Amino acid sequence: MGLRNFFDNVEPHFTKGGKYEKYFPIYEMVESLLYTPKTVTTVAPHARSFVDMKRIMTYVVIATIPCILWGMFNTGLQVHSALAAMGPEAATGWRIAIMQALGFSMDPGGVFGNLFHGFLYFLPIYITTLVVGGIIEVIFATVRGHEVNEGFLVTSMLYVLIVPASTPLWQVGLGIAFGVVIGKEVFGGTGKNFLNPALTGRAFLYFAYPAYMSGDSIWTPVDGFSGATALGVTAANGVQALAAEGITWMDAFIGTVQGSFGETSTLACLIGLAFLLATRIANFRLIVGCLGGMIGFSLLLNLIGSDSNPMFAMPWYWHLVLGGYAFGLAFMVTEPVSASHTNMGRYIYGALIGVMVVMIRVINPAFPEGMMLAILFGNVFAPLIDHFVVQANIKRRARRHV
Secondary structure, eight states: OOHHHHHHHHHHHHSTTSTTGGGHHHHHHHHHHHSOOSOOOOSTTTOOOSOOHHHHHHHHHHHTHHHHHHHHHHHHHHHHHHHHHHOGGGOOSHHHHHHHHHTOOOOTTOHHHHHHHHHHHHHHHHHHHHHHHHHHHHHHHHHHTOOOOTHHHHHHHHHHHTSOTTOOHHHHHHHHHHHHHHHTGGGTSTTTOSSOHHHHHHHHHHHHOHHHHSSSSSSSOSTTOOOOOHHHHHHHHOGGGGTTTTOOHHHHHHTOSOOSTTTSOHHHHHHHHHHHHHTTOSOHHHHHHHHHHHHHHHHHHHHHOOSSOGGGGOOHHHHHHSTTHHHIIIIITTOTTTSOOSHHHHHHHHHHHHHHHHHHHHHOTTOSOOHHHHHHHHHHHHHHHHHHHHHHHHHHHHHHTO
C-alpha cells in the first residue's frame, strides 16, 4: 500500500467528525508536511507567489544542512581535542561508551569519529526540542482549532544550532517552551509573531541561567575543560591575542573554534545564505543593510580608537567571522515574519542590527557576543520602521498632487 493510499484509507477516521477527531491536528501536521496543504490561496486578490509556506520552511531547513553537518563535526573535534589535552581519564560518559563499542576513533584528526561524536550531542538536543515544542504546538492548534503547520520545523532547527552542545536537556526543553509560547503562540502562531521564537528561547536561557550559558567552561562539553571563545579572547585582550591562542582568521571563517553548536562556521552559514538568496526566500536588502551597518560602525570605532578598550580596534572582517554574526545574518536577520516588510524599511532594519551588534560587542564590556540581542532589538522596532517608511511615502506622494 502506497503512502498516499494509506492516508486515503485513514483520513475518514482522523479528520473532523471521524472516529479519532481529537487527533485531527496531528493528522493535519503529517499531511501538510508530506503533501501540499489543502488550504492554499490560488486566485487574486491575495495570491502573492507560487511559493507556499511548506516550500519556504523546507528551503530554510535545507539551507541549515551545512551548519548542521559542520556543527556535528566541530563539536566532535573540540571534544576530542579536549580529551587529548586532558588525558584518557577524562573520557567518560555514555557517548564515549558508544564510540568505543562501535570502534570509532577519538583522534581529533578523524573525520568520521568527530562527526559521529558530534551527532551524539546533536540528537538528544534535537529530539528534546521536537518533543517539547511539538507538544506545545499541538496543544495550541487543538485549542484554537487550527492545523499544525511546518513553522516549528524551522524554529526547532535554528534553536538547536544556537545553543551550546553542553546545554542540559531540561534547559533545552524549557527554552524552546518559552520561545514557542511567548515568542510566537501568544501572538497568534506562525506568521503573526514579531519576535524570532528561536532567539526568544535562547535569550530566556541566557538571562535565566547565565552560569550555564556564559563563561569559558560551557562551549566544549567535557567535564573539567575550560576554554574561552575567540570573541571572549578578543574582548579581554584584543584581536591580536588570537594569534597566541593559535586562532587565525581562516580558522574562524571555516569554524574550527569553540562556540554554539551551529554558529562557528561562517563558510557554512554563507553557503546556506547563498541558497536562500538563490531561491528568493531571503531578501538581499536585509543582508546589505546588516553588512553596511556592521562595517560602517566598526570602521567608525576603529577611527575613534580607545586606550582602555581593545575591542575598538577590532576590524569589521573579524566581526564577520566571530560569534554568531554570520549565522544571525543568514538565518535570523532574513526571517521574513519578524523583519521589516517595506523595501526601504529592510535596509534600515538590517543597518540597525548591524550597528547594534557592534555597539553591544564593543561598548558593553559585560556581553562580548551581541548578535542575539541586536536581532531581538531589531524585531521590536521593525513595525515602527515600516510605519515611518509608509508615512513618508504617503507624504511624498501627497506633495506631488498639491
